[in-house]
Amino acid sequence: MDGIGTALFAVLALGLVGGGLAVVLVNRITAAALFMAFTFLCNAGMFLLLGAEVIAMFQVIIYVGAITVLIIFGVMLTPQGDRRYGLFFQKQTPVAAIVLAAVAIPVVVFAFSFRDPTGAPHLAPGDLKALTTSIFVDYAVPFEIASILLLAAMVGAIVLVKRESDDAAGGER
Amino acid sequence: MPVGPFGLDPLIWAPLRLALAVGLALFLVLNGALAQIYLERKLQAIMQDRLGPIHVGPQGLLQTLADAIKLLAKEDVRARLTDKWFFLAAPSIVFAPMLASYAVLPFAKDFVGVDLNVGVLYLATLGSMTVLGIVIAGWASNNKYSLVGGMRSAGQLISYEVPQLLSLITVVLVSGSLSMVQITESQHDFRINLFILPLAFVTYFIAALAETNRNPFDLPEAESELVAGFLTEYSGMRWGVFFLAEYGEVTVVSAILTTLWLGGWSGPWVDSLPILGVAYFTLKTYLIVLVFMWIRATLPRFRIDQLMSFCWKSLIPVTIANILVTAVLLLAFPTTRVPVAVANWLMLGAFVVAIPLLQRRRLAGVRARLRAEAERRAIAV
Amino acid sequence: MTIPLAAFIAVSALLFFVGAAGVLVRRNAVVILMCVELMLNAANLALVAFSRRLGLIDERGSVFVVFVFVVAAAEVAVGLAIVLAMYRNRPTVDLDEVQQMRG
Incomplete structure (x- = not known):
């Protein structure tokens, strides 16, 4: 199991970082959307490796099943012409590089030098019971508020995109 | 080592x-x-x-x-203006999740790929991935019929996923587990969930019809309007893979219905001869598949606005009410399932009676409005 | 030997900054939304890893992941709506060309 676990981790880590890089670097937006879905799936695999099955399932349902589809809709509904300038030779790239380096270097150094605290208890496999207890008992009120946020976002999105009543004659019934 | x-x-x-x-x-x-x-x-x-x-x-x-x-x-044909990677990827994206679903289907006692403790959630997850492949297929074909098919399919699948998942929740509430094996075992001695939760069975069945693009919800591939919807540009084995995925999906959905509502492998003499469970499971699954076919031969197709309004205005409120009633009754009577069953049968009756009445009234309203509008236009001209 | 927590955190940090670089460098609004999703995913990975490996009592860390899911879904819905509304007013999704708010 250990050897397989490590091998899986290596594959998934490569998939995550490689997929993320592909989203940023790939020129065609359709391909970027596919790579994004791939990255999400790899992340779900990471969650499974950590023993968080329920979170992994939610990850796939929400990210692959809903968010990727929405983004592909966005790709379809907007024009995807060629960019008029290169990816790395724009006026904001130097500033971006400096800002990013200033934040990234300390964080990445910390992340790579991070050592597991010894003696930390490992949870039992499976997170179904613990997670649901946390959500529905400890965090019941935030959970309800989150549902209101979703409703507000849904209504807001519809209002933003809905055309004025002139050309809506054939639409709404 | x-x-x-x-x-x-x-x-x-x-x-x-x-x-x-x-x-x-x-x-x-x-x-x-x-x-x-x-x-x-x-x-x-x-x-x-x-x-x-x-x-x-x-x-x-x-x-x-x-x-x-x-x-x-057949020759492997790809039209020149199709989006190459999307076009090639779409069939596999539709096919792979369906194939993965077989891992948790309990064919008989101790005859199951893996007994996940989140089995039902796993199946729901895989079901939600299909829509991605179909949307991609519609977009990649670079063909307006395909695009309309893909768009319709995305709207339909995302909408009907909601009542599908909500119907599953009631079964999970009654069985007290997300594992397919434990749900089957909770229905021993013919106390199958169909008797306790008939409404959830019906709502899941309707949602499953839509999820598998079967009649009367086969708008994404409506041949009278859209040639073949998102399948228009596909031919040969790529088309075959889509077709296989559709039939596999029907089998998976029927197997879920069998496991969750019809008691899965359980049946007479199955305790003494466990292999009989496979026969029962297959039999029950194909019984439901036959109903799918029966419906296909019988019912006409929905219109897209009817499809959406039926989902959001009828199915989703009913399933939410069902969850509420089931949960409250289970908390009030933790030892017996009879109140849940009675409430569910009553709600099923109300659902069956009310839906046609409501739809008729709504349609009458729509027609009156359209007529008024036409008259107004006639006067204006 | 199980996989050390540090490995997960390192992957998470890398993914986060890949996403951040994407947000800063790419100019297409839809791609920027994708990169924001990558960053949220990286945060999720870190949260789940800490919660699974260091959680003493319960899954509090994973609960925050659920909230991140909610926020991500809301963000994509509203974000795409804004992009589409913007595209309808001026036919561009290039953020450099959207400068009505510039003084």
């Missing part, structure tokens, strides 16, 4: 087991599709007073095999 089964190194055993499982699932899918296509053609022929396939083999039994060989031998 750890040693796996058969004295193999686990590093070798794990991929081997994966290959075996995928092979077995593929075998099941292919055979199921062959059987289902033959069954479907024969059944529709009987219902429409035709003969159906009769020429190849006895009673036309080998017809689907011949068709499959024809598909395999």
Whole structure:
């Protein structure tokens, strides 16, 4: 199991970082959307490796099943012409590089030098019971508020995109 | 050094087991599709007073095999203006989740790929991935019929996923588990969930019809309006993969219905002869598949606005009310399932009676408004 | 030996900054939304890893992941709506060309 676990981790880590890089670097937006879905799936695999099955399932349902589809809709509904300038030779790239380096270097150094605290208890496999207890008992009120946020976002999105009543004659019934 | 089964190194055993499982699932899918296509053609022929396939083999039994060989031998065509990677990826994106679903289906006692403790959630997850492939197929074909088909499909699948998941929740509430095996075992001695939760069965069934793009919800591939919807540009084995995925999906959905509501492998004498469970499971699954076919031969197709309003204004409120009633009754009467069953049957009756009435009233309203508008325009002209 | 927590955190940090670089460098609004999703995913990975490996009592860390899911879904819905509304007013999704708010 250990050897397989490590091998899986290596594959998934490569998939995550490689997929993320592909989203940023790939020129065609359709391909970027596919790579994004791939990255999400790899992340779900990471969650499974950590023993968080329920979170992994939610990850796939929400990210692959809903968010990727929405983004592909966005790709379809907007024009995807060629960019008029290169990816790395724009006026904001130097500033971006400096800002990013200033934040990234300390964080990445910390992340790579991070050592597991010894003696930390490992949870039992499976997170179904613990997670649901946390959500529905400890965090019941935030959970309800989150549902209101979703409703507000849904209504807001519809209002933003809905055309004025002139050309809506054939639409709404 | 750890040693796996058969004295193999686990590093070798794990991929081997994966290959075996995928092979077995593929075998099941292919055979199921062959059987289902033959069954479907024969059944529709009987219902429409035709003969159906009769020429190849006895009673036309080998017809689907011949068709499959024809598909395999066809030239692999890709139109020049299609989006290459999307076009190639779409069939696999639709097919792979369906194949993965077979891992948790409990065919009989101790005859299940893996007994996940989140099995129902796993199946829901895989079901939600199909929509991605269909949208991609519609977009990649670079064809307006395909695009409309893909768009319709995205709206339909995302909408009907909601009542589908909500119907599953009631079963989970009653059974107290997300594991397919434990849900089956909770329905021993003919106390199957169909008697307790008939409304959830009906709502799940309707949502499943929509999720698998079957009649009367086959708008994404409505041949009278959209040529073949998102399948228009596909031919040969790529088209075949989509087709296989559709039939496999029907089988998976029927197997879920069987496990969650019809008691899965349980049946008479199954305790003394566990292998009988496979027979019961297959029988029950194909019973539901037959109902799918029956509906296909009987019902006309929905219009897109009817489809959406039926989902959001009828199915989703009903399933939410069902969850509320079931949860409250289970908390109030933790020992007996009778109140839940009574409430559910009553709600099913109300649902069946109310939906046509409400739809008729809504349609009358729509017609009145359209008529008024037409008159206004006539006066204006 | 199980996989050390540090490995997960390192992957998470890398993914986060890949996403951040994407947000800063790419100019297409839809791609920027994708990169924001990548960053949220990286945060999720870190949260789940800490929660699974260091959680003493319960899955509090994973609960925050559920909230991140909610926020991500809301963000994509509203974000795409804004992009589409913007595209309807001026036919561009290039953020450099959207400068009505510039003084």
